[in-house]
Amino acid sequence: MKGLKSIFLKNFIIYSLVVMLSFTALGGAFIYQISRYAAEERDSALNSAARRASSITTTYMQTAPNMIGSSFSLQTYNDMYRASIVNLAENLGGILFVCDSQGKLLFFATGEGCYTHEDVTQVSQDAVKAIQEDGRFSEMGSFSGLLTSPHYTLGIPASGEDGQMLGMVFASLSADSSLKLFINISSTFILMIFIVFLMVLVVTYVMVDSTVRPLKNIAAAARNFAHGDFSCRVAVPKRRDELYALTISFNHMADAIENMETQRRDLIANVSHDLRTPMTTIGGFIDGILDGTIKPEKQEYYLKIISEEIRRLSRLANSMVEVSRLESGERALNKTTFDISEMVRRIVLGFEKQLTDKEIDLTLDIPDKLEISADHDAIFQVVYNLTDNAVKFTDRAGKIIIYLSAKGGKMQMNIVNTGPGIGPEAIDHIFERFYKGDRSRGSKVTSSGLGLYIVKTLVGRHGGDIYAKSGDGQTEFCFTIPTSL
Template sequence: MRKSISVAFFSTVSTLMVLGIVLMGFSEWVLFKGYFAKDRYETLDQVVGVAERTAQYLVQEAALPEGDELEALSTKLEIIGESAEAYLFFTDNDGNVMLASNPDMLNDAVVDIDFRTSANAAPDPDGGERYHLFSDLDGTLTEKSYIAVMRLVDSQSYPSGWLFLCSSGEQLAEFKQQFWSNFLLSSCVMLLCASVLTKVLMHKLTDPLQKVTDAAQRFGGGDLSVRVEGVEGEGEVADLARTFNTMAENIQMNDNSRGQFMGNIAHELRTPMTTIKGFIDGILDGTIPPEMQNHYLQLVSEETGRLARLIQNMLDLSKLESGEYQVNARMFNIWETLTGVALSAEQRINDGMIDIDGLTMDEKVLVYADPDLIHQVAYNLLDNAIKFTPAGGTIRFSVEKLGPEVEISIWNSGQGISPEALPYVFQRFYKEDRSRGLHARGAGLGLNICKVLVNLSGGQIRVESQQGEWCKFVFTLPTQPPNPGEMKRLPDESGRPGAVEDPASMKPVN
C-alpha cells in the first residue's frame, strides 16, 4: 500500500509523541510516588520519638494499665496519631498487639514480625532497628499503609517489643487516580493540538511538493511547457521548484533547438537530393539530351559533394560536442597556419581576382592550441571570406598579441552583414543571404564549427561588420598552457555557453 509523505510523517510524529508522553507519565508517577512516600515516612519518623516513650512504658510493665490510666493512655495515643494523620500500635517480641490507637484498623491481634524481608532499613539515632515499608502486614491491617517500625529495647538493651506507626495508603490511591486522570486529559489535549499543528505544517510542506509532483507527471507525459507555479520563498522545497522550472526550461529549449535542427537538416538534405534526382531522372527518361548529360552529371557530382560536406560537418560537430575528440594542444606559430591555409586556397583566390593583404612569413607569434583545430577554423573563415568577397576585393590577415592572448582577424571587403543578423551568424544553419552577397552556398555550419573549435581551444570568437563595406571575424587564442584541469565550455545550439567539457577526457576521432 502506497503511503504518502504526510501520512508517513504524521504516523512517525504521532508515534514519537505517544511514546514520549507515556515515558514522561511513568517517570513523573515514579517521581511523585517516591516523593509522597518520603514525605509520609519523614512525618512518621518525627512522631516515633514521642510514641516510643509510651511504648517503652508498656513493654517494661509487661501488662496493660486498667481503668482511668488505660483511658488516659489511649487518649494520648489517639492524640499522637491524629497529629501525624496516622494510627499506631505496640506489640511484644512475639508480635502480640498490646495497645492500639485505633483498633478498628487491625484485622488481627497478632503481627507477623517477619516483615523485615520486605522492608527498607532506616538509621535510628538511638542505635535501635527501624524499618519503612508499604504493606498491610499480611492482612493484619485493613488496608495498605505507609508503616514506620521501630524495635524497642529495655533498660538492659534487650529487645522488648515493636512500635508500629501507620499512615493510610488511601491518599496514594486517590492521588494516583487524580494524577492519571489529569495526565490522560492533558495528553489528549496535547496530542490534539499537536495533530492540528502537524496537519497544518504538513499541508504547507506537501502542497508545494504535490505541485512539483503534478508538474513532473505532466512533464513526463510530454507537456514540456508545464511549470511549477505558486512556490516561492526560501527552503529546500522552493529550491526544488525553481530547479525543476530551470530544468524544464532548458529541456524545452533543447527540444525546440533539436526540432529546428532536424528541420534544417531535412531542408539541407532535401535540396541537393531533389536536384540530383531531377537531373538523374532527366538523363534516364531522355529529357536531357546526350550532349548535355556530362554537364548535368557534373552538377550532380557537385551536389553529391555538397551532401558529403554537410554530413561531414555534422559528424564533426557531433564528435566535438560529445567529447569524442582529444585536443592535442602545443605551442606553434600561428602565422604558419594562416599562410598554409591561404596557399591551399590560392587557386580559388586567383579565380575570384581577390587581393591578399597582411600575410607574412617573417613574424613569429606563438599560441597554445591544437594546430589541426585552428587550421580548420582559419580554413572555414577564409572559405567564408572568399565566398562573399567580390571580384577585385581584398582579404586581409592580422595577428596582434594582447597580454596572455593573441588576437587573429580575417577581414574581407564586400557587402558585409546586417546589424540584425550579427547576433545569429554563429548559430547552426543560419544563413542571411541578402547580407552576404549573391552567393548562397553552404549549409550554415562552418561558422558554428569555428565557434566550437575556438571555444574548445580556450579562446573566443566574434564578428564585426559595416554593412555594404566590410566584414571581419576575430578570434583569440592563449599564449600559455591553461591551469591543470581547466574546463572548456562548448556552445549550445544557439551559440551560448553550454555543457562543460574536460579536454583531457576526450577520445580521439577515428
C-alpha cells in the same frame, strides 16, 4: 502509482512514532520520578511519626508506674500521652497503633481521638517477629485485619535505654492518597502529552507536506515530460533549502530538455530540407540528362550544378560527423607548435576566387609570424569556418578585416565583415547547435547550423572563449585561446 508507498505517509508515520515514543519515554520517566519522590516522602513521614510515637511511648511506659501514689494523677498523665499520640496521628494524616512487647493492641489513634478495636486485639506474629528480629516491619495491606482498606504500615519497637523492648508502635497511611496522587499526576501529564502530541502532529504534517509537495510536483512534471509535454515547470519553494536548489536545478534541466527537443525538431526539419533540396535538384537534372530533356551542349553546365550539390551534401554529412565526434569525446586534441599567421594566409588564399567574384576588399592585420601550441587541425577548422562565414555573408564590394595579436599568454583573432548584421534576437543563439540565423541576416545563403557550434566547442576545448557582436552594418567574431596548450 500503484504499489508505490507514499513518502508523505511514510515520513509522517515515522515522525509521529518518534514523537509518540519520545513523549511516552519522557512521561514514564516523569511519572516514575514523581512516584519515587512521593514514596520517599511517605516513608519519611511514616518513619518520623513512628519514631516520635516510639519515643513518647517509651517515656510513658517507663514513667507511668512511678506515677502511682504521687500527687500527679495517673489518669491525667495517661490523657496527656494519648493526646500526644493523637496529635502525631493528625499531623501524619494517618493512624498510629500502640502495642505491648508481645504485639497485643493497646489502642490506636487517628486525628480525632484514641480507640480500641473490638474484634482484633493482636497484631500478626509476622509483624511481631520482624520487629523483634530486625527492629523494623513494613507492609502494604490491611495490617492483620485492623484496616478496612490498603495502607502503608511501618512498625518499630519502643525500647528503653537498656535496649529492652517495652512495646511496639505502628504508623499507617492510606494507599488511596498515594494512588490518587499518582492518578492525578498521570492524568494531568497524559492530558498535556495528548495536547502537545496533537500540536506536534499538526506541525509535523505541515512540515512533511511542505517537504513532499515539491517532490510530487517534480514527479508530475517528469510524467508530463515522458508524455512529450516539455512546457511544465515546478513552482519554486519560498524557503531556500535543498528542495529549493533541487527545484531550481529541475527547472533548468527542463529548460535544457525543452531547448534540446526544439533543436531536435529543428534539426530534423533543417536536415530534411537540406537533404531534400539538393537531392531533388540532383534527381531532376539526372533524369533530364537521361531522358534527353537537357540537350548535350547543356549537360556540362548541369553536371557542375550536380557536383556542387553533392559537395554541399558532403559538407553537411561531415559537419554532423564532426559534431558527433566532439560530443562523444572521440576527437582528442593533438598539441603541435605552428605559425598561425601562415595558417591564416593560406586559408585566405583558398577563398581568392570567392573574394574576387564578390569584389570583396580583404585586409589582413596580422604579425609576420606568431607561433602557438595547439591542435593544428582544430584551429584550422575554427579559422576556416569563421572566414567562410564572413565571405558568405559579406555583400558584393564589401570589406573583411582580420586582426591577429598575442598578449598576456593569449592569442586573439578578430574577423570583421560588412553586410547584413545579426539581429539582437539571434545574437545570443548563433553558437547553439542546429541554430540557423540565415533569415536574421537577410541572406538566401543556407547552412546546417553546425559550423559556429563546432567553432565554439573547439575554442572551448582549448580553454579559450569566443563572442560575436553586430551593429552599424558590420559583424565581428572574436576568439581567444592560450598561446600554449
